[in-house]
Each structure stands twice: as C-alpha cells, then as structure tokens.
Amino acid sequence: MKKSAATDAMQSRLFLCWSSLLLAVATFITLSMYGELACAAEDAAVQHSFLGVGLANQAVIVGEDREVEWKFEMPASDGWVLPNGNVLLALYGTKEFPSGGIVEVDRETKEIVFQYKAQQKETSTVQPLPNGKYLLAELGPKPRALVINSQGEVVKSTPLQCQTDNAHMQTRMLRVLPNGNYLAPHLFDFAVKEYNPDTGEVVRSFATDDRGREKRDWPFTAIRLKDGNTLIACTNGNRIIEVDANGKIVWSVTNDDLGEDLFDDACGAQRLPNGNTVISSYHAKGDAVKLFEITRDKKVVWRYSGMNDGFHHFQILTTNGKPVQENTWK
Incomplete structure (x- = not known):
C-alpha cells in the first residue's frame, strides 16, 4: 500500500523535530561537561586554604583539600590568623559580648x-597592629575607630564621620x-x-554611587594597593571597582563581565600578591559559589562552593x- 504525500510530509516533520531535540540534548550535555571540565581545570591549577568568617555562629579554617580543619563556634564578622597561629576575631553580639568585641583564640x-x-x-x-595592639571599629551613636593594647585598654579613639541612623550599616573592614x-x-x-587618626579629619573620600544609589553599591571592603589605587567591594551592587587617587574608576568587574552569576552580595575581597582578586558572595547558599578568584582580565581561576552559607570575609x-605573605590586602 503506497504512502500518501501527507504521511510522508508528517514523517519528515517528525524526523526534523526528533533530530532537533537530540541535537539540543547533545549540546546541553556537551556544555555541561565543558563547564565541569572548566571547573576541574580551575581546581587543578589553583588551591587555597583560608579563614572564613560571617557564617552562622562560627568561624572556620578550610584546607586546600576543601575540608574544614578548624572551627570556632562564635559569630564573627572579621578575622585573621596571626603569625603565632592564634586566630583574631571581631565578634557580633552574644550573651557574653552584648555589643560585640574582639577575641584572640588559641588555635x-x-x-x-x-x-x-x-x-x-x-x-x-x-586588625592586628604591631606591639600587640589591635584596631577595631565600634559602631553606635558615636562611631569610632579604637586602638586597644594587650591589656585591653583604649589607647587611641578616632571619631568616624558617617550616618548614625543605622549602626549596623555604618562601617566595615x-x-x-x-x-x-x-x-x-x-x-x-x-x-x-581616609582619616587622619590623630585629628579625625577626612583627608580623602571615594564615592561609590556613580551608578545611582538604587544600585546599592554599599562599600564593604576597601584595600589600598601598592600603586596607590583603592580596591572596593560593593556588596549588594555585586561589583568590584578599583579607583585611582582621584576616585576615578580604572577597573571594575560584575557578573556581566564573568558571564555567570558568581557575585551575590560582594562583601569581602582580597588582592593576592600575583594581582588576582578573591571575592566573597555572602548571600550564596547551598551549592552556590561562596568564594572565587579572578585575574586582571576577569578570568575565573578558582572557586569554592563548600559550606551551606556564604562568608562576610575571609x-x-x-x-x-x-603561605600568602601580604595578607594586609584584605
């Protein structure tokens, strides 16, 4: 029995539909494998260990094998591993520290x-200072920078010139x-x-609202680089900018530059000695990327997706x- 022209046409259309579907599936699988291979290549080339703070009620040290090596169960917003191996932390409020404070912990x-x-x-x-002193930011009705000596005494107090309506959003890092x-x-x-610590005078100021304040480019971390530029992490604005001495933006990076949504509340940042920048995504949850490293030309070379919550800083x-020697760049 001969097939009709209509039947032939229908079969041709079905063949084309199935071919298109199979091509789409093959493309998806190939891209997925490529993405996994790309991540694997990143991981093979670069491995970091790090201190992470800002998690729910704990600070952690994660090894290059991505396993948690150390954990301290108090809420911290900033921290350092000191040369003696101890861990210095700035604490959020707790029962023992109602207004927060700082602790040095024997590791x-x-x-x-x-x-x-x-x-x-x-x-x-x-921030640890020479001669056993510490610099901290105390927020509230009279925001101030304090220098504390090893006896817990305030040896210098510098008022900070910022809004006082919302203490939590006064200053970071x-x-x-x-x-x-x-x-x-x-x-x-x-x-x-930038403040003169003796007079409290603002000697320089760099604005971050060039895109309009609705972008919420709230500065969280600011790092003065060796060449005099300042690297700024802009939290909810999901971008990093680098400004020169006059405040002009000379480098910036966003999710659009990366081609994927790795920025998710860019709080912490650290400029490494090789010129790369590591960035934290505080709002990242579950399996999402919490930390990632990019080159100057905005290529991702390392990422970390462990833990269930993101880091305020690291x-x-x-x-x-x-060991990374120049750890003041954070």
Missing part, C-alpha cells in the same frame, strides 16, 4: 587568650594604611573615607602549599 585549645568587650551597639572589624591613616568603608554613606592563607 589548638580554642581557649580565649585575649578579649575586649565593646561599649556601644556593634563591633564590625578588627576598617584598616590602617602604611602611612598610619585609617581607611573606612561607610556603607550607607556610599563612600570610602583570609587566604596558602596557595598551592605556599
């Missing part, structure tokens, strides 16, 4: 060997510069300000078995 015993309890609403950051000045990112002020400790 082996997990005993607190030094502590300071803040006096206002919140403690956002800490306060850092001392090589010239002795302080660099403070003020989130709701959309500005990174400190890269080693790369491929070698």
Whole structure:
C-alpha cells in the first residue's frame, strides 16, 4: 500500500523535530561537561586554604583539600590568623559580648587568650597592629575607630564621620594604611573615607554611587594597593571597582563581565600578591559559589562552593602549599 504525500510530509516533520531535540540534548550535555571540565581545570591549577568568617555562629579554617580543619563556634564578622597561629576575631553580639568585641583564640585549645568587650551597639572589624595592639571599629551613636593594647585598654579613639541612623550599616573592614591613616568603608554613606587618626579629619573620600544609589553599591571592603589605587567591594551592587587617587574608576568587574552569576552580595575581597582578586558572595547558599578568584582580565581561576552559607570575609592563607605573605590586602 503506497504512502500518501501527507504521511510522508508528517514523517519528515517528525524526523526534523526528533533530530532537533537530540541535537539540543547533545549540546546541553556537551556544555555541561565543558563547564565541569572548566571547573576541574580551575581546581587543578589553583588551591587555597583560608579563614572564613560571617557564617552562622562560627568561624572556620578550610584546607586546600576543601575540608574544614578548624572551627570556632562564635559569630564573627572579621578575622585573621596571626603569625603565632592564634586566630583574631571581631565578634557580633552574644550573651557574653552584648555589643560585640574582639577575641584572640588559641588555635589548638580554642581557649580565649585575649578579649575586649565593646561599649556601644556593634563591633564590625578588627586588625592586628604591631606591639600587640589591635584596631577595631565600634559602631553606635558615636562611631569610632579604637586602638586597644594587650591589656585591653583604649589607647587611641578616632571619631568616624558617617550616618548614625543605622549602626549596623555604618562601617566595615576598617584598616590602617602604611602611612598610619585609617581607611573606612561607610556603607550607607556610599563612600570610602581616609582619616587622619590623630585629628579625625577626612583627608580623602571615594564615592561609590556613580551608578545611582538604587544600585546599592554599599562599600564593604576597601584595600589600598601598592600603586596607590583603592580596591572596593560593593556588596549588594555585586561589583568590584578599583579607583585611582582621584576616585576615578580604572577597573571594575560584575557578573556581566564573568558571564555567570558568581557575585551575590560582594562583601569581602582580597588582592593576592600575583594581582588576582578573591571575592566573597555572602548571600550564596547551598551549592552556590561562596568564594572565587579572578585575574586582571576577569578570568575565573578558582572557586569554592563548600559550606551551606556564604562568608562576610575571609583570609587566604596558602596557595598551592605556599603561605600568602601580604595578607594586609584584605
């Protein structure tokens, strides 16, 4: 019995549909395999160990094998592994530290060997200084930068010029510069300000609202680089910018540049000695990428997807078995 022309046409259409479907499936599988291979290639080339803070009620040290090597169950927003091996943390408020504070923790015993309890609403950051001193940001009605000595005494207090309506959003990642000045990112002020610590004078200010304040480019981390530029992580704006001494943006990176959505609340950042930048995505959950490293030409060379929550900040400790020396760039 001969087939009709209509039957032949229908079979041709079915063949084309099935061919298109099979091609689409094959393409999807190929792209997926390519993505996995690309990630595997990244992982094979670069391995980091790091301190991570800002998780739910804990700070962790993760090894290059991506396994948690150390855990301390207190809520921290900033931290450092010190040369003596101890861990220095800035704490959120707890029963023992109602307004937050700072602690130095013996890494082996997990005993607190030094502590300071803040006096206002919140403690956002800490940085170790020479001679056993510490710099911290104390937030509240009178936001200020404090220097504490090893006896827990305030030896210097510098007022910070920022809004006082929302203490939590006053400042993050306060850092001392090589010239002795302080660099403070003020989130709701959309500005990174450099202070003279003796007078409290703002000697320079870098705005982050060039795209309009609705973009929520709140500065969270600001790093003064060796060439004098300043690297700024812009939290909810999901971008990193680098500005020159006049505040002009000379480099920036967003998800559009990467071709994938790795930025998800860009809080922490660290510029590595090789010029690459590591960035944290605080809002990342589950299997999403929490930390990633990019080159100057915006190529992703390392990513970390462990833990269930993202990190407020971090400190890269080693790369491929070698200690990272210049850890002030965070």
